[in-house]
Amino acid sequence: MKATISKSCMGDRNCNKLCPEVFEYNEDQLLSIVKFDEIPKHLEAVVRRAAAECGADAITIEE
Ligand code: SF4
Known part of the structure; x- marks a missing residue:
């Protein structure tokens, strides 16, 4: 399974909180x-x- 994040991400970091092993916030x-x-x-x-x-x-x- 692959996952990608589009530019419509609003940066609320919910995914980061839910699964920090996979999602990371990019400050740049x-x-x-x-x-x-x-x-x-x-x-x-x-x-x-x-x-x-x-x-x-x-x-x-x-998938
Ligand atoms: S930070 Fe994660 S949960 Fe929030 S908008 Fe972006 S991709 Fe979605």
């Missing part, structure tokens, strides 16, 4: 980034939850 770009190319299996569920909860609908999941 003012948006969150995904630390993995391929999401580790044991983190897939929480990444799906972050995508569902993202208020900007900025996280795209690719």
Whole structure:
């Protein structure tokens, strides 16, 4: 599974709080980034939850 974050990220850092192992806030770009190319299996569920909860609908999941 892959996850990407679009430029519509509003930087509220909700995903970072939910799963700091995967999501990191980039102070230069003012948006969150995904630390993995391929999401580790044991983190897939929480990444799906972050995508569902993202208020900007900025996280795209690719299976
Ligand atoms: S939850 Fe969505 S809007 Fe908030 S920082 Fe993460 S990607 Fe950006």
